[in-house]
Amino acid sequence: MKLLVLGGGGREHALVWRLRQGESVSKIWCSPGNGGIADEAECVAADAKNVAALADLAARLGADLTVVGPEEPLVLGIADEFARRGLRLLGPTKRCAQLEGSKIFAKEFLEQHGVATARALGVYDSADAARAGVRKVPGAMVLKADGLCAGKGVLVTSSAAEAEAFVERAMERREFGDGGARLLVEEALSGQELSFIVLADGENFLPMVPTRDHKRVFDGDRGPNTGGMGAYSTDGMIAPELERQILETIVRPTLAGLAKDLEPYRGFLYFGLMLTPNGPKVLEFNCRLGDPETQAIMARVDSDLGSLLAACAVGELRRASLRWKPGASLCVVMTSGGYPGAFETGKEIEGLPEAGAMPNVAVFHAGTAKEGNKYYTRSGRVLGVTASGSDVRQARDAAYAAVARIHFAGAHYRRDIAETAGVLTPVGR
16 A cells, blocks of 8 residues: 555654554655654655645545544544545544544533533633633632644643633633633543543444553653653553443443434544543543554554554454554653743754664654754654563663663653553542
8 A cells, every 4th residue: 555644743753653564555655744754754745734735645646545643634624625535534524523623512522422521610712701710610620722732722720820820821812822712621630641542433443552641741740731741551551341441431432422423433533531539531532643642552563554544444444453562662752942832943863873773662753854864853842762661661761771862952851751650540449
């Protein structure tokens, strides 16, 4: 097959890396790609917001399948545009992508279908109403900008002053663009977070190995939310009983509800969960693979990913199988200094060959540019240094040993990814 992968981050690099190892794939293009992806696929420039142009590109290249990495094209209706033209693409329709495109839509959907989630405390269309609403919340709360915000439009706080400042940032200063025009306020849940992703073909689905993300920028889960500072996956991360509960009370009702209310869901569906004393509850949806969860997942895939995705795209997942490498994997994200706030780019990155040559290590580029034989930083999240091992400790040691070989001015990373890894269970159980 000839594949087109859309996106230019660490998630897409990990996808390209795994896809090109399968016998079913003969050619990969990536649009727009990045400095590291250019070493493994042919990068093609395109506007991610122009779904018609992306369809033109897929048709011109003769791609047998297009795989969508980021959320924006999905929310803009790229799957509908490809279907209209008879082009094959893996990803949900625009209507289904509302699960990620609108936090308020997702909350109403969950409540309507009886899927466990945090209790909504208010939905606001104006800053004045939102300020008045958060002042009335007696304890901890979560504020969510309604639209797409690259994982940064969320605040967890018990301070009314902090909440009001977030309202100003989102709704008045429009720090998150149009994504902050509306605001959802909900109760804060306590427990352990889990990323649970499935691949669905409209009728059947296959679960990915569970992963856990680290969203805060500093060690000890301190500081503002980011797009993700690291993730890990390991055998036995959740007990079989808990996995069955997630599948039966969350995944199946969600997919059934989508098919009933909207359309059958096709593509990756990410369930951001909190494991609470009352069982797992949905925090958020992503209508695609997570980042950096993908890096940890791809390191463990032991199947021909291309043939699997092709089967999913035509509704024949029941005939496919998905195998996993035993053990663990772990990704450490290296960022530009100052991220997720203001940061500088254009810093030369050194040590990539040395890190990439280490056993069981893959260095995925998230935001790099290549000039000649040199690589330079281009965005906030720069690299996802990923390693595998027989257990979390071995994978962690290998990943951090690789990180130590990489240098660029202002580099920042968390030093506690998976430091307290263990079997995740609902709190109090």
